[in-house]
């Protein structure tokens with residue numbers, strides 16, 4: 131009996147120990163599960179919140195999982211999003227993918243349109259357990275910016291070319307202008323001589339010293355040379371030529387001013403001259419759609435880089451011309467530019483009666499590459515550059531006022547000197 135009671139007691143102790151063990155293990159498993167669950171929900175959150183698109187494909191190339199960004203990238207409207215690797219990445223062979231891969235490729239969206247993407251993939255498992263984890267970044271915006279940058283670089287190259295040509299044309303224009311001026315003086319001198327000759331003949335005639343044969347010879351010379359016509363028209367023709375040459379010389383000079391002859395130099399300069407040069411160079415851009423009125427007050431010298439200010443005014447005039455060309459109105463287009471002295475500096479206003487800047491884009495127009503114009507016409511760089519030049523490099527201010535259907539005024543304020551620029555910045 132004693133023996134049995136002891137056995138029972140031992141068995142009961144064993145059961146108690148086992149129960150304790152099971153309880154401990156259960157708690158451990160429970161704790162481990164909680165950790166796993168926390169990690170899983172954390173990873174899920176990471177997966178879903180990633181801005182790049184992530185897919186997990188099974189060994190048959192069908193989607194097992196995809197995050198929100200992936201659905202957004204391929205999904206269009208209410209169409210069911212595509213689920214086959216072969217459809218989404220038509221240029222890649224699922225079977226041939228290296229275990230680690232990074233390439234630029236095309237992605238096909240639900241509606242059959244394509245997006246350029248950077249494709250990255252890694253594989254795990256093998257056989258039927260194989261999984262391909264793919265991540266993609268949309269490159270369309272990058273490509274668009276690259277396109278615009280190339281366009282801008284092309285424009286810059288064309289600008290340099292124009293400045294170079296202007297430089298070359300400058301010398302022959304000088305020859306032509308000097309030559310025509312000389313010829314005009316010759317004609318004037320000849321006319322004076324001719325008048326003296328006619329007066330001499332008149333005197334001889336009144337004294338009866340010219341025979342009938344002399345008179346016939348004189349009349350014949352006058353007729354052959356058509357002298358009256360020549361002296362009436364030649365000075366006017368020379369005048370017209372000189373005006374034309376003067377205009378060409380003006381354009382060439384203005385173009386050359388754009389080539390930054392003094393490099394990065396800031397020197398006391400006449401801001402009005404930058405406005406006049408810009409107006410001349412931009413003539414081709416606006417003359418079809420608008421006339422340009424300058425109302426320039428005498429300005430004190432402003433410490434500035436004239437080459438940069440040329441660019442600023444050129445951009446503002448070209449934008450004004452575009453805005454006028456874009457509007458629906460019948461009234462004549464007008465761009466007016468005023469310059470005024472104001473305390474501590476000067477203020478230039480470039481006003482157009484164009485379409486105005488729509489509310490939705492007002493906060494963005496100074497952003498680099500922001501444009502509402504088609505590629506080729508707009509680079510989105512004009513106002514960004516103008517802003518940098520006026521505000522960062524000259525310590526000034528570039529602002530605008532606009533009203534839809536009425537027009538827009540861009541206002542450039544420049545301090546007179548760098549000292550003011552410094553104290554303003556401080």
Ligand SMILES: Nc1ncnc2c1ncn2[C@@H]1O[C@H](COP(=O)(O)OP(=O)(O)O)[C@@H](O)[C@H]1O
Pocket residue numbers: 445449450453482484485486487491495496500501502503507508509510511512513514538
């Ligand atoms: N005078 C203006 N009137 C109306 N909109 C303008 C005017 N100037 C600029 N904008 C708007 O600002 C945008 C950015 O101008 P800008 O930086 O010069 O680039 P771009 O002229 O190449 O488009 C333009 O695309 C246009 O929408």
Ligand SMILES: [Mg+2]
Pocket residue numbers: 445448449510511512513
């Ligand atoms: Mg522009």
